[in-house]
Amino acid sequence: MKYATMRQSMFVLNARSDRRGLTEITESVRGWVAKQGIAAGMLTLFCRHTSASLLIQENADPDVRADLERFFARLVPDGDPLFEHTCEGADDMPAHVRTVLTAVNLSIPVSSGRLTLGTWQGIYLWEHRRAPHSRRVVMHFVGE
Amino acid sequence: MKYATMRQSMFVLNARSDRRGLTEITESVRGWVAKQGIAAGMLTLFCRHTSASLLIQENADPDVRADLERFFARLVPDGDPLFEHTCEGADDMPAHVRTVLTAVNLSIPVSSGRLTLGTWQGIYLWEHRRAPHSRRVVMHFVGE
Amino acid sequence: MKYATMRQSMFVLNARSDRRGLTEITESVRGWVAKQGIAAGMLTLFCRHTSASLLIQENADPDVRADLERFFARLVPDGDPLFEHTCEGADDMPAHVRTVLTAVNLSIPVSSGRLTLGTWQGIYLWEHRRAPHSRRVVMHFVGE
Numbered sequence: 001m002k003y004a005t006m007r008q009s010m011f012v013l014n015a016r017s018d019r020r021g022l023t024e025i026t027e028s029v030r031g032w033v034a035k036q037g038i039a040a041g042m043l044t045l046f047c048r049h050t051s052a053s054l055l056i057q058e059n060a061d062p063d064v065r066a067d068l069e070r071f072f073a074r075l076v077p078d079g080d081p082l083f084e085h086t087c088e089g090a091d092d093m094p095a096h097v098r099t100v101l102t103a104v105n106l107s108i109p110v111s112s113g114r115l116t117l118g119t120w121q122g123i124y125l126w127e128h129r130r131a132p133h134s135r136r137v138v139m140h141f142v143g144e
Numbered sequence: 145m146k147y148a149t150m151r152q153s154m155f156v157l158n159a160r161s162d163r164r165g166l167t168e169i170t171e172s173v174r175g176w177v178a179k180q181g182i183a184a185g186m187l188t189l190f191c192r193h194t195s196a197s198l199l200i201q202e203n204a205d206p207d208v209r210a211d212l213e214r215f216f217a218r219l220v221p222d223g224d225p226l227f228e229h230t231c232e233g234a235d236d237m238p239a240h241v242r243t244v245l246t247a248v249n250l251s252i253p254v255s256s257g258r259l260t261l262g263t264w265q266g267i268y269l270w271e272h273r274r275a276p277h278s279r280r281v282v283m284h285f286v287g288e
Numbered sequence: 289m290k291y292a293t294m295r296q297s298m299f300v301l302n303a304r305s306d307r308r309g310l311t312e313i314t315e316s317v318r319g320w321v322a323k324q325g326i327a328a329g330m331l332t333l334f335c336r337h338t339s340a341s342l343l344i345q346e347n348a349d350p351d352v353r354a355d356l357e358r359f360f361a362r363l364v365p366d367g368d369p370l371f372e373h374t375c376e377g378a379d380d381m382p383a384h385v386r387t388v389l390t391a392v393n394l395s396i397p398v399s400s401g402r403l404t405l406g407t408w409q410g411i412y413l414w415e416h417r418r419a420p421h422s423r424r425v426v427m428h429f430v431g432e
Contacts, residue, residue: 006150006294006295006296006430007150007288008150008184008185008186008287008288010184010253010255040296040298041296041430042296042332042428042430044186044251044253046251046252046253046260048260048261048262048265049262049264049265050200050201050202050262050264050265055388056338056392057338057384057387057388058338058384061373061375063372063373064373064381064384066372066373067370067371067372067373067381067384067385068384068385068388070370070371071364071370071371071385074370075219075363076215082211082214082215082218083211083214083215084207084210084211085205085207085208085210085211087205093208093211096201096202096208096211096212097211097212097215099201100199100201100212100246101245101246101389102388102389103247103391103392104200104247104250105250105251105252106392106393107251107332107334107393107395108334108393109298109332109334109426109428111298111426116334116336116426117336118336118337118338118424120337120338121336121337121338136262138253138255138260140186140253142150142185142186142286142430143296144295144296150294151294151432152294152328152329152330152431152432154328154397154399188330188395188397190395190396190397190404192404192405192406192409193406193408193409194344194345194346194406194408194409219363220359226355226358226359226362227355227358227359228351228354228355229349229351229352229354229355231349237352237355240345240346240352240355240356241355241356241359243345244343244345244356244390245389245390247391248344248391248394249394249395249396251395280406282397282399282404284329284330284397286294286329286330286430
């Protein structure tokens, strides 16, 4: 993988969330990566929002996603009287905190034209607000 | 954005924190990026400390930052009898835990010479100790 | 550091964990980086698992690691009746949650052939399951 010419590509993925929860975007990401003609390199995803985040987690048993929701709902409850930033609703400040506790960006190496995700890893957009939102995820791919 | 020559720049940003809390560094980062003559690429920030972290969060309502402080002060209370690493003060081990729960690095794509931050996103250094500190953030920018 | 030819290297590090806890991998990472003939650039680590994570934390006082374990054991207790995904054991869903609360990837700039880690920073694989596991960490290094 050495001494070839490096180049890069960038694209903004629009992901629609219907409600609070995890939306898998693995296939959208994989499809875009496959079209860039870059066999080896680094893929970076960046979420342009402060109340939604990016996550890599198990994509087999859906109970895992339900349990993640339950855990975060208990850890950062909606309507917590601790919060003063409440003008946008009882779920707004919890959405910011959940974003802080998770990730705004992911970096995934690509080898032989494939994401190096493990067997059970899927890529998710995690909507933390209760209402539907349109979210933008910047994908950047550098390699050769 | 393809087939041009890739190059990189690096710089260490010194950020002064007066006390526990969030210090916005967006303008310092943006100013350095603008001077590198790289129109498109990937900016990475790396915090060289174990009791301070990097954060992207809302930069509009200051109540958000105050609520974040309150949430983390409740989740990881200073002086918690659970902790044995107390020789450097009641806020030392909580500062490590807060760093673990947040981020030591950020990756932000740059397009048309601009950070692709969302409308409400600002970049912050989060000081987790109570005393003032001088913190170093490595900025690395690769692109073309 | 400008205008030279960029190139990249990739390698999969196998890390053995004997039990839940932190295993330092700084020397393995540093040794591989030193052999790539790249003086300046960006190192990215990616963990290919959903129940283990990557961490940069203090490598001086071992009490810090013990306190981190105690904090996470209290925050995400094994056998929590909240969880429905229990078929793989009482520590399985807590391992997923701990992974979500920490990091699946790290980005560390390299300058003058050296990782720009701070004085007290070490790189760790954090095993969140109780049983021994073999974990794979992809290392990607791009620079010149």
